[in-house]
Amino acid sequence: MTSQAQTSTRRDELLAIAAELFATKGFKNTTVRDIADAAGILSGSLYHHFDSKESMVDEILSSFQEELFGKYAEIVAGDADPRAKLDAAVRVSFEAIDRHRNEVAIFQNEADYLGTFERFAYLADRNQQSRDVWHALLNEGVSSGALRQDLDIELVYRFIRDTVWVAVRWYRPGAKLSHTDIANQYLTILLDGITS
Amino acid sequence: MTSQAQTSTRRDELLAIAAELFATKGFKNTTVRDIADAAGILSGSLYHHFDSKESMVDEILSSFQEELFGKYAEIVAGDADPRAKLDAAVRVSFEAIDRHRNEVAIFQNEADYLGTFERFAYLADRNQQSRDVWHALLNEGVSSGALRQDLDIELVYRFIRDTVWVAVRWYRPGAKLSHTDIANQYLTILLDGITS
DNA sequence: GTCTATAGACCGATAGAC
DNA sequence: GTCTATCGGTCTATAGAC
Structure with missing residues (x-):
């Protein structure tokens, strides 16, 4: 070596x-x-x-985001049906929480503050990119008839985004429920609701 | 005066x-x-x-929480049916975001850090109290038959809690959607899902 | 109730020895 | 690659004048 x-x-x-x-x-x-x-x-x-403390957090965030958005791009470009794509995007996100807990937490907690510096302008770009991905998946779902017509897409996007990423606050790898278990339960609630 | x-x-x-x-x-x-x-x-x-910067945040958080948990207690003690209670608890929470945006945001962002000091031990108590409220409402819902039997109550509780409170990150009073609109859409997704 | 002035601690970062 | 030593800046908080 x-x-x-x-x-x-x-x-x-x-x-x-x-x-x-x-x-x-x-x-x-x-x-x-x-x-x-x-x-x-x-x-x-x-x-x-x-160079500085800022360089450290910069390196941590940018390398993680490159990996994550590569996966989203694959899903969007794929030829699965709309519901399967939505499913895959949710699963990839919970997987990211499992594999890169710290990176996700830092992005969740610090993006707003760091985004005020020019150096971290790419964080806002990534946010927009993420919004585009989810809007595309949800719009595909609605126009294909898989999802309800009466949904406010922007609001559904926010609920998905927030609920998925905020799980980083309590999820711990190796706990009773795996990230796959959590994705399953979450998709059940999101797709079908909690009423009997 | x-x-x-x-x-x-x-x-x-x-x-x-x-x-x-x-x-x-x-x-x-x-x-x-x-x-x-x-x-x-x-x-x-x-x-x-x-006295100190800590005293300021202490006063801000404790007085807000006293008000909020008073409202939860009223709902739990009330005699509405389980689904109406769940509905009311969600609405009270979005209303709190509308009326006390800063207080909710501070609690969301700083509770973990502040909770490490003895002075703010009551924050952990309030968290437990909140968990008790939602578990009670969800368990009532399941045993009354209003909610599905196959739900992981703890996981549903976390999803509700996280999704409701994280809305403070993007909700702004006076925007296109009122807190009531958001509560309506959120309850629709939570109760019935997004599939058609 | 606010100001002037400052104590004392801690911060990010640097220069140069090893 | 790490250490010694330290600079200049900023922080919370205090003492006492007005």
């Missing part, structure tokens, strides 16, 4: 430690000393790896 | 200004100078009215 690979591994370790803290305590509320302490080094040493 | 009442009014003004900032920028990310600036005074002058 080259020293290049070693460096890259160490960077990733530090980013993972930072992500855990940003997700738990918040970006502003996490100090570089917190991150360094958790990594067993001193705060000044972090600046050998990263 | 007595000087007592004047003092109380000024306190309330300052609390409202602080609540707006805490809700928008976050508690930790709002400085006492921010609050003072918005009020047109200097930061030191705030300490004539309040």
Whole structure:
């Protein structure tokens, strides 16, 4: 293994430690000393790896979002029927919560605040991109007759988006219910309601 | 009007200004100078009215929660049928978002962090109390036959709680959809689903 | 009730030794 | 790649004048 690979591994370790803290305590509320302490080094040493605290959260968020939106794009471009596409998009989202809990939590909690800086303008773009994906899936569903005609699409989009992502607040990998169980129950409620 | 009442009014003004900032920028990310600036005074002058920044957020949260849980208690104790009670609890919650946007936002964003201090231990109690209310309403619904038997009550509770309260992120009073419109659409989805 | 002035702590970031 | 040492800035909170 080259020293290049070693460096890259160490960077990733530090980013993972930072992500855990940003997700738990918040970006502003996490100090570089917190991150360094958790990594067993001193705060000044972090600046050998990263320009600033902002660079760390930037790297964490942008690499995660690239992965997630790649998956959404595949679903939208696919040729499954509308209901199956909606199903797949919901499942991919709960899977992202399972695999990238910290990244999702940071995006949920900090996007509004970070978005005020030019550096993080791409966060607003991603939000718009996400809205486009869900609107497309819901409109396909309505025009194909799979979904009710009387729905306010924008409102349904918000309910789906919010309910899916907010699960990151309580979901813990390895708990009684897997992310697949949760997606199943959630899709049942969303599609058919809770009345008997 | 007595000087007592004047003092109380000024306190309330300052609390409202602080609540707006805490809700928008976050508690930790709002400085006492921010609050003072918005009020047109200097930061030191705030300490004539309040012990600390923590006291401000404490007062904001506790008085709001007292009001909200009073309403939940009335609904639970009432003699409406299970479905009407569930309906009422959802409507009261969206109404709270309409009337106390900042307070709800602060609770949503900061409860986890603030809850780590003894002073805010009551936040965890309120969470448990909320869980009890919704579980009671949902269990009544299932045993009366109004709701499906195959629901995971804890999961349904979380979905309702999350979806209702997270609306504070995008709901703005005076927008196209009133809080009643939103409650209507939300109850439709929750009760009957989005499929045709 | 607000101001002036400042204490004391903590913050992000840097320079240079090892 | 980490440490020592520290700078300049900002934070909450206080003391006392007006």
